[in-house]
Amino acid sequence: MGPTAFDSQITGALLTAPETAALFEDKAVIKAMLEVEGALALAEADCGLIPAESAKAIAATCQGLLIDPISLAEGTAKDGVAVPALVAQLRAAAGSEHASFVHWGATSQDICDTGLILRLRTALDLHEASLRQLAGQLAKLADAHRNTPIAARTRMQQATPTSFGLKAAVWLSGLLRHLERLDGIKSRLLLLSFGGAAGNLSALGERAVAVETNLAARLNLGVSPAPWHTLRDGLYDYAGWLSLVTGTLGKIGTDIVLLAQNEIAEVRPGGGGGSSTMPNKVNPIGGEVLVAIARQNAGLLGTLQQAALQEHERSGANWTLEWLTLPQIVLSTGSALDHANRLIGALEVKGETMRATIETSNGLLLAEAASFALAEHMPRPEAQALVKNACKQVNETGTHLFDVLRGLSDAPIAWADLKDPAHHMGASDVMIDRVLESYQHLDLKR
Incomplete structure (x- = not known):
């Protein structure tokens, strides 16, 4: 060596x-x-x-x-x-x-x-x-x-x-x-x-x-x-x-x-x-x-x-x-x-x-989305407390978070639509476009 x-x-x-x-x-x-x-x-x-x-x-x-x-x-x-x-x-x-x-x-x-x-x-x-x-x-x-x-x-x-x-x-x-x-x-x-x-x-x-x-x-x-x-x-x-x-x-x-x-x-x-x-x-x-x-x-x-x-x-x-x-x-x-x-x-x-990783979390990765959806029907602190309690039940029972929340609240929420992780990527598309525009601009300056 x-x-x-x-x-x-x-x-x-x-x-x-x-x-x-x-x-x-x-x-x-x-x-x-x-x-x-x-x-x-x-x-x-x-x-x-x-x-x-x-x-x-x-x-x-x-x-x-x-x-x-x-x-x-x-x-x-x-x-x-x-x-x-x-x-x-x-x-x-x-x-x-x-x-x-x-x-x-x-x-x-x-x-x-x-x-x-x-x-x-x-x-x-x-x-x-x-x-x-x-x-x-x-x-x-x-x-x-x-x-x-x-x-x-x-x-x-x-x-x-x-x-x-x-x-x-x-x-x-x-x-x-x-x-x-x-x-x-x-x-x-x-x-x-x-x-x-x-x-x-x-x-x-x-x-x-x-x-x-x-x-x-x-x-x-x-x-x-x-x-x-x-x-x-x-x-x-x-x-x-x-x-x-x-x-x-x-x-x-x-x-x-x-x-x-x-x-x-x-x-x-x-x-x-x-x-x-x-x-x-x-x-x-x-x-x-x-x-x-x-x-x-x-x-x-x-x-x-x-x-x-x-x-x-x-x-x-x-x-x-x-x-x-x-x-x-x-x-x-x-x-x-x-x-x-x-x-x-x-x-x-x-x-x-x-995608499978997200699905096997039994909805826990969607807890934030759930709390915001519930906050449209109740005070946000109350919604957060409800979701936090539901998360504990998910960990104890293995039940999907949204199924637990259906039993804890009668809020008119389309829980099935919320399950798709593609609906929860926020402004990712815009951010990606901004970075790619910066890349293209830098590439043109060569």
Whole structure:
């Protein structure tokens, strides 16, 4: 087994999404930092700071240079960051004529942070695409089952009938809000990190701002009004968004795991894991992973937030703390989205079982409806007391609630009509339509 469950050849496939995981492999980290170094040289040449010939040579070297990650290990252990060792190899590869212009005026954090942002931009694109795919699946599920009654459950107890379509629409509504937040997340995250040694780009003199602008344009990143070396709320905002996403996915997973229990069996996840000894078991692995990841990300987010306590113009300890936490949050979010898409895509909705659950309650799920029907013929407190007494009799005798109420009251109520759970789903249809309209509006904005 690997040093973490993400790295393990045994558990890695369960907990990581390959495309997201690839962004955190050593070769991807090195490639992103070299991309920044190459763009920096070209930006500085554009502004007349270094010779154009050297900039082209450095950029070409950055594109073709293959650095073995293990060759950076000793330097990273000594310096606390891989950039000095990387720059040394880049200078050697660029040749003595151009070596002095490599990494001109930058600091390790500029290269490391900006490389991270380039990789996170790709991660965001992957996660947004997965979110949109999942939203589309949930929109279809909500519409298809708007008229499928299910027992609503509050505090783990049966409450009243509702629509399974509304349940799916509620899941969808959370995802839509996460998608709506993305523009703001991107505007605060996708920023160039470029401050030089102490954050003021003093080594670049009067051309500092021009280089910054040019470099940001070359990398297609925004420019922060001030360096964000030690005020890293954009990263933490992004991590919070990831935790919100996995929290919603964890809620969906929780509902599905509970509904898939043998004694309820109102949904079937469509696949699952087996037991080493019990042939009858089909374990809801996808839903369980969603719950586990949601809890992990919530905990890691609290640890990551502690990295906000940065000292002065650069913090080594808190920077390292980010490396220990943020990648795990990103990796597990990719995995959760993959699991959720598979789970919803294969979900079997057992409408007949849902209706049977309501019917086997002997009318107890319709107690609220009964009290409101009686309240048209007597004071509401009196109606509620009557229904509460009738519920006790139902539990004692197994008689249907409405049959008990017929014997306790002569109110002219069409009890047979009230038995249909489809008549008790309230404004579900309207609510589903509102969520689907929001989905369609968001989809048109793409």
